[in-house]
Amino acid sequence: MxxxxxxxxxxxxxxxxxxxxxxxxxxxxxxxxxxxxxxxNPEQLFAMGYAACFDGALAVVKKMEKASFGSTTEASVSLLQGDGHDYNLAVKLHIIAESTDLSADEFQKLVEKANEVCPYSKATHGNIDVEVTSEVKS
The missing domain is CATH 2.20.25 (N-terminal domain of TfIIb)
Known part of the structure; x- marks a missing residue:
């Protein structure tokens, strides 16, 4: 690469x-x-970076699929503590489509493709809990 x-x-x-x-x-x-x-704090910076990276990956998928929509990506990052000094992160990504004729299912498929393209998603896959949801606003 x-x-x-x-x-x-x-x-x-x-x-x-x-x-x-x-x-x-x-x-x-x-x-x-x-x-x-x-x-x-680091969690805030990670949330901003992940949201920006994911929305950028979604723009790449949008172009590849010749889809039309506006998007907003929200990233919620939680710092978790287990026993003692067992710290982990958890992420919830919520992606909102606007100004589109795509159905919720069609948009979710594009979001799933973006999740495969996004470098942050690749880096976190199998390492921390990441939940990805989407919605289409009319």
Whole structure:
């Protein structure tokens, strides 16, 4: 495979530190989930990245299938704790189609194809629980 893009993130201080990107002026104050402090946590950033990646994969499928619709992808990411230090993530993706003549079943099939194309979906497959649902708004 050829590399289309690479980036490098640097974090100092873990969940309560600072994050920056090598190729951007983006700098993020990292805060623990639920702390009430101003900043962001890894789960929020993962949710945004996954939603953007999935919606992009859906655009590729839309083009391949010559379908017509607008889409919104929502990603809910949960940080789970089992016994002791047994931490896991769970993701719920909900994809909404707008401005389309596709049925709910037809759209769901396109969503399933996008799930096979999306790099985030490939990376998480078999590693964390991911639930994918869809709806068509009229």
């Amino acid at each position: 050829k590399t289309l893009y690479s980036t490098k993130a640097t974090v100092t201080g873990g969940r309560t530190g600072n994050a920056s990107l090598e190729d951007s002026d983006l700098k993020i104050n990292m805060v623990a989930p639920g702390s009430g402090e101003e900043g962001n």
